[in-house]
Amino acid sequence: MKAETLKMAVKEKYSLIANQSLLNQETSCCGSGSCCGELEINMIGDEYEGVEGHVAAADLGLGCGLPTQYAGINAGDSVLDLGSGAGNDCFIARSIVGENGSVTGLDFTEAMIAKAQENNKKLGFSNVYFVQGDIEDMPLPDNSFDVVVSNCVLNLVPDKAKAFAEMWRVMKPGGHFCVSDVVTIGSLPEAVQKDMELYAGCVSGAVSRVDYLKTISDAGFSNTTIHKMKRIEVPLHLLNGMDSDDPEKGIFSITVSAYK
DSSP states (O other): OHHHHHHHHHHHHHHHHHHHHHHHOOOSSSSSTTBBBBOOOOOOOOOOOOOOOOGGGGSSSSSSSGGGSOOOEEEEEEEEEEEESHHHHHHHHHHHHOOTTTEEEEEEOHHHHHHHHHHHHTOOOEEEEEEEEBBTOOSSSSOOEEEEESSSSSGGSSSSHHHHHHHHHHHEEEEEEEEEEEEEEEEEEEHHHHHHHHHHHSTTTTTEHHHHHHHHHTTTOEEEEEEEEEOOOOOGGGGTTOOOOOOOOOOOOOEEEEEO
């Protein structure tokens, strides 16, 4: 599938989710009638309830982890959230950086930016910003952020090497990232890789854990640490024909960090 076709499919799906949220309708990335059609896939990450800065209206249930938990964010930091959605991880980061720091959310979907800005207006934060743009070509200056976070988004980016190269570019020297994402052990069957609904639902765009970690190191990052890895339960037929002899083969959420 062409990269632009994939991007447009993602934008359409997440615009629908954002607009449902604006209308106060129930949203979910991978539940019946949503991103993954009739498939029931539990992509939801760790429980946000009780996390300081969590904003229920900004939590659309689209994550596969809790990257801010391991991100090592400090007061006064400049933080970038890639694929910021309705702003939940941005608001959590804001609770840590305080008045002297700043948080920028970048999202590909205009409707998500609108939802995040609406939430931010209600909260009244003057140091939280939302920018519309492509993770493969960020409209952001070089060497600007202490910490980059992302939650279940990079698997939606067709060119992950470009994404990590851009992360390197916008990160300050000595900065680091912490992302939660979806990876595989083994290669997904070809039919799954070509399924547009599953791509928008954070499945088909997932690469192997080995390739994912190699992409990070190839971008120049070091001191890579896997903080958490958890199997994602999917219908067994999605794994039939999976190219791997590993008994642990499957689809997993992973939370990983590395340094510039």
